[in-house]
Amino acid sequence: MPLVRYRKVVILGYRSVGKTSLAHQFVEGEFVEGYDPTVENTYSKILTLGKDEFHLHLVDTAGQDEYSILPYSFIIGVHGYVLVYSVTSLHSFQVIESLYQKLHEGHGKTRVPVVLVGNKADLSPERYVNLCYSGQKEVSWTRNQSGSHSGFATDSSHFTSLCL
Numbered sequence: 001m002p003l004v005r006y007r008k009v010v011i012l013g014y015r016s017v018g019k020t021s022l023a024h025q026f027v028e029g030e031f032v033e034g035y036d037p038t039v040e041n042t043y044s045k046i047l048t049l050g051k052d053e054f055h056l057h058l059v060d061t062a063g064q065d066e067y068s069i070l071p072y073s074f075i076i077g078v079h080g081y082v083l084v085y086s087v088t089s090l091h092s093f094q095v096i097e098s099l100y101q102k103l104h105e106g107h108g109k110t111r112v113p114v115v116l117v118g119n120k121a122d123l124s125p126e127r128y129v130n131l132c133y134s135g136q137k138e139v140s141w142t143r144n145q146s147g148s149h150s151g152f153a154t155d156s157s158h159f160t161s162l163c164l
């Protein structure tokens with residue numbers, strides 16, 4: 001009989017960086033063309049990792065900026081975060097730094113896992129976020145270069161690693 005565990009994971013990042021595309025790609029297995037700004041959306045998926053089953057509740061949020069106030073529902077009962085920026089936008093990376101700080105303040109001394117995703121890697125000729133620069137910010141983060149467009153995001157490690 002597998003052990004069933006519940007996990008709530010919140011995806012945060014500046015607008016239009018590809019949060020919805022990553023969530024959709026992970027849950028539905030396909031990239032949907034077009035842009036429809038998110039208000040808030042949730043996805044559910046059951047993951048089997050080893051002998052255990054995880055019921056993942058994925059919260060896809062509206063784009064934040066450095067002035068956004070994170071609601072309690074993005075802090076309380078959350079097991080992990082996917083922080084997404086676009087490699088084509090330095091500003092989107094700077095917003096991540098501010099969000100990370102807010103998460104740190106919200107959770108106090110409790111350490112919560114965070115995965116940092118540099119999305120739109122297929123647009124690397126337009127890259128503004130230098131790998132070395134982003135790498136310096138990863139003392140306790142895990143970096144993933146991905147492209148929900150190119151299908152790199154079908155590598156489900158962004159989400160599954162947060163369940164463990």
Ligand SMILES: Nc1nc2c(ncn2[C@@H]2O[C@H](COP(=O)(O)OP(=O)(O)OP(=O)(O)O)[C@@H](O)[C@H]2O)c(=O)[nH]1
Pocket residue numbers: 013014015016017018019020021022032033034035036037038039061062063064119120121122123146147148149150
């Ligand atoms: N080239 C490329 N385009 C992408 C990629 N991921 C997303 N996009 C495009 O970027 C735009 C925004 O994607 P969304 O997934 O809606 O972005 P979002 O972060 O959810 O946006 P908000 O909900 O407004 O915060 C869409 O036109 C997507 O098709 C990617 O990896 N590569």
Ligand SMILES: [Mg+2]
Pocket residue numbers: 019020021036037038060061062
């Ligand atoms: Mg969205």
